[in-house]
Amino acid sequence: MSKIGVFICHCGENISATVDCERVAKSASEMEGVAFATDYKYMCSDPGQSLIKNAIREHHLDGVVVGSCSPRMHEPTFRRACSEAGLNPYLCEIANLREHVSWVHEKGEATTLKAIDIVKGVVEKVRRNKPLNAIEVPITKKALVIGGGIAGIQASLDIANCGQKVILIEKGPSIGGHMSQLSETFPTLDCSQCILTPRMVEVAQHPNITLYTYAELDKLDGFIGNFKATIRLKAKSVDYNKCTGCGLCTTKCPQKKIPSEFNEGLGLRTAIFTPFPQAVPNKPAIDKEHCNYYQKGKCKVCQKFCPTGAIEYDKPDEFITEDIGAVIVTTGFNVLKTDFFPEYGYGKYKDVITGLQFERLASASGPTLGEIRRPSDGQIPKKIVFISCCGSRDPAKGIPYCSKICCMYTAKHAMLYQHKVHDGESTIFYMDVRAGGKNYEEFVRRAVEEDHVNYVRGRVARVYEKNGKLIVKGVDTLLSAKPVEIEADMVVLATAGVANKGAEELAQKMHISYDPYHFFAEAHPKLKPVETNTAGIFLAGACQSPKDIPETVASASGAAVKAVSLLSQPTLVREPIIAVVNRCAPPMFSTCVGCFMCETICPYNAIEHEEIKDRRTGKVIKTVAKINPGLCQGCGTCVSFCRSKSIDIQGYTNEEMFAEVTALLNK
Amino acid sequence: MSKLSKDTAALLSEGTVKMIIGYEQGTERPRPAFCHTPEDCERLIFNDQCSNNLAVYLTKKEIIGEDKVGVVGNYYVVKTVIQLNLENQINLQNLVLMTVDGDDIITFGSIDEMQQYVDTHEPVPNEKVLAAIEKIDKMSRSERWEYWKSELSKCVRCYACRAACPLCYCNRCVTEVNCPQWIEPWASPLSNMEWQINRIMHMSGRCVGCGECAAACPLELPIGILTKKMGMDIKNTFGGWKDGSVLSTYNVNDKENFIK
């Protein structure tokens, strides 16, 4: 015979205005298994809570039902109160008499009767509740950051500076990401490299950061606090312990005509190369696709010249596995190439380039050492047209969203051009100018007013070549849709920011969700912007959606804090609302028959196989399901699927729910 | 001595298998036969009267033990073995599955071969059952209720339907769960109906359609209609399935018209 205590809260007037609380308490006291029932003005207040505590001690209650506001409101409060009085917190449940009764019904008999029914239901449930203990999961005090762009750099440094270990992996030969390609940054026009490189060096030197370049995530197993990451270290063909980074090899390499990725194809590099002068690590790697030795089997020039004998050709890719507590994904984004746009010449016109290529032209470290010269003939373009929203906001192109950064960098580009080519003439075709952000609008105004950039509102229908000139055909929608045609020496497309290749695959590796455009999805667009639906994995930067640098850095720091706050806990404490597969006396051991159809049901891969062995012979008697408490999130889908009812979920057991439902109906 | 008897006897005498499960002539119709010696195999027969789904024995450890057994089963036995394998209930290494097709005896080397056989030898559907389904579909809702209530009220809960079903292999059936008592264990119009509803839901997407549940019912209750109907519904809604139970998977694009 259970001893349940029922406590009906008036919530000031909120409940008692429409529900006869005294009467609810009275009929509760007559319910089977109820040892004590009372009502009080404010149950959640200190005196209210001590009322509950005293009752627990005095009447030796083995269960508590509080009729009050929604459990989402004060369940934690009352459960804490119970455990302070020595009652297992999970023996306390809330009957929602405010949100589900008093606030939604008029005063009256029916309302009070409904309140009584609900209390009866919860009482019957609590009578069957089992004491539960919060689950403690150990935490590996190490974070994995995937992607060495500014987001990854920022996150790694923040975590490392909190005294936590970080592993940063970058798929390219150097960290720095897109930011290292940029010339100057809006709205302050300070040099991107100058503000970035110190950070890159700091990463390389930080005692808490282990950096793996030319590395990719191969596999991610486990769960929050206890991930196991398998990392592929792609063979660089250079032993970094021996290499001094003198760069002799790169000068000697016979393969000199390889378009440089860093320069967006506008410059050339060798087969053994460091992507750019400030690269971190500043040591070369061999690009196997273009290396004579790997392709034709002979050459080995670099090996011949290398003063330290660091070249090692036949080293295979390496795999390392690391225990990880938290993961931050900062894999960034990419921009559409010009060949995506038939109307702009499928990329067959040399002088139609992307914004990112323009950044390289404008960059002091770029192929033209910062002079704006057009790719085709190296002439300085006198007339230049910028086209914004190339692909973006264009459902027909499959990119309905706004790429966000283009308006600002296009304005910046025009400005930089005007600064470098004083007699130059620049035109920007735009749909809207979106300059939301600190000093952004002012920046755009400057472009227009001080640098006399010519803004034309309208889409460009076509760009084609006519005797050495690029003809830009568009409309000026502000001049009552008057068609305009501009002869230009160079056209710069502000192409849409898109998810990186392989983003989808990576998401599946980590069991995180992604949107239709393969940008990774946050757990909640507003309140959980850096969390994913998979506990312990966080997001930052443009892998979520196009972001500018300040936003990216902010989100990176946000994600870093989330990771640190996880890693800084001694152990991970989780609600014990998880599924369990029953165990019973031999010879059955469990009523589970091991059909493992629950495996396909579970969204969290929490179902494991357990072999029940004979104690003496060690022979496997039976293989049954077992739930990994770390992975299980307690949805209970497996519970209602299991045919033999061998799985149950703590806190919502079959017995409890059955009792609650039937009790609501029993007179 | 028939080819069937010879071949199976050989398997036993070679020691390839420890036991052959097949069919022998019974009082009125063929019944399951268990052969432990080559001599036993002389009793074996195979004809279109051989309807028992012998796969039911493959999940009974006390019968097959740890040893390799041979089974000479009908179409549905083959189909069931595929499903049981999918549900981790049998060890194919310990099974020599055979069926008889005209004069030759087919021995299956792999699940693929079984699948291939099953796909190509679909038996003609039972017209009686289809007709019954059509009849019931035409009834009004309350007529359907009355029909099933009166039919299932006759059920005495001997669970022959469960025992005869090769896919009802749970160690503890949901009807034996008493905490909570999902289904009243005594025979009553409602608990009988709830038992059948559970059976059907548990079979959904798994049932191979052998109809042994109905055949086993001593009271000849039309429970075969239920599994058949469920199978048809699922084919229509989800276009059949190959991956075991439809209910253990989902499709983001599942179309329904009742959730508003």
Place this chain on the structure above:
Amino acid sequence: MMERLIIKSDSINTWLSKIIETVPRVLAPVKIGSKAEFKEIKDAGSVAYDVITTTSSIKSAAFPNTETLFTYEKQGLETKLYDVAEDNFLDTVIWRARPCDAVGFGPLTKIFNWDYKDKLYNERFSRLVVVSFACDKADECCFCTSVGGGPGNTAGSDIMLTKINDEDTLVEVLTDKGRKLIDLCKDCFTDADDSIDKESVLAKVPVKFTREQIHEKLAKAFESPIWKAQSERCLGCGACAFVCPTCACFDIQEDAHGNHGRRVRCWDSCGFTLFTQHTSGHNPRPTQATRWRQRVMHKFSYMPDRLDIYGCTGCGRCSRACPVDMNIAEHLKNIANNE
């Protein structure tokens, strides 16, 4: 008491109609699909005479497959119990039982009065009048003659009818209860002269073995491999037990609804795996072989030893009901001839 009368075939329904009018409940075989079952009948025409026997036995007339033992009501710490009312038990005529149905009540009555006198059973049984019809046909499952019965066996019946020819049916009145039914329509009956030979018209049921053989063999057969051999194909369903006229195993269950409820008795079967399962997990009858042995032993060894009666009437229902043709007569014959 024993009285031999004759009733003309065409007056049988007149008589039955009279019985239906006067007796609260008349149970008789009614056609259901290809088979027949005992059902309450309201008119004489609905009786199925052309079947050898029904699928289920008539035991449910005295031992329903689900019945309330008592109901209860909880008020605080108080619990009130209520008995099943007398008027739940109806005077009942079982019409066109078979001799093997009639004898079935013998073992049942002994079981329900072994030590505890089962009120519910006795109340129901005491209100039964059994009118059985001797068998002129038998099928390959019938083996009454091997277990001490026969197609014309009168044991357990209150009246026995035997169709002598198309006109005449011999009526043997065996008890006062039976007499009362005759009195309902005296003028349907005329005295029968002693020349009438009942045996000649009875079905011929070959004797396959004797109960005594079985009983003797079982004394040494507990460890015999025959149980495994015979039970290999058994699926462990309860069909045999549920159609059996003498199987009396039951389960006791609680039908609780909040503060009130009832205790229910329902049929169970020793063939079920969980029938003997202990909470500890131990199962004294772990295999189907041991459960099959129990079934045979119980009927042919334990019951004769303890209750001095055999638990089988040879009706062959279990054989007909079995999904895998566990033909009990065949099995018993093997046991009898088993060395």
Place this chain on the structure above:
Amino acid sequence: MEEKNDNIFEPRIIAFVCNWCTYAGADLTGTSRIKYSTNVEIVRFPCTGRIDFMLLLKAFAGGADGIIISGCHPNDCHYTSGNFHARRRWMVFRDMLDFMGIDIERIRWSWVSAAEGAKWADVVNDTVSKIREMGPYTEYKKAAKFLEEEKIIHE
């Protein structure tokens, strides 16, 4: 609350809802003080995937005249796929019940998100009035109570 007064029938309706969307949505109905009829009593589950079909039958057997099942909209499941699994289960279950003559018109399925407080009120009121028209669901209850046909001595 069986009968408020003799001429209007007050149905008893049990709502099975998921914790993250519909329960929160119903809370929002409360905080926005939107009124709806008292006939519905809510049972909270972690996820629609957790709702066992047997509980629906038990509700009917226990005397419910109607049932509401509600959870997160597709793709919004807190557990990513619980509601998809549930949806499939209901699709099969519903066909089955209908074929067996159980009145599926008395079961209302819906998706109500945490933001749809008003929708919850609509769902409830709509269901209540619909069930009120249909009248009490006696046949199922009756089948459940067959043992009570036996007379019992009350001394």
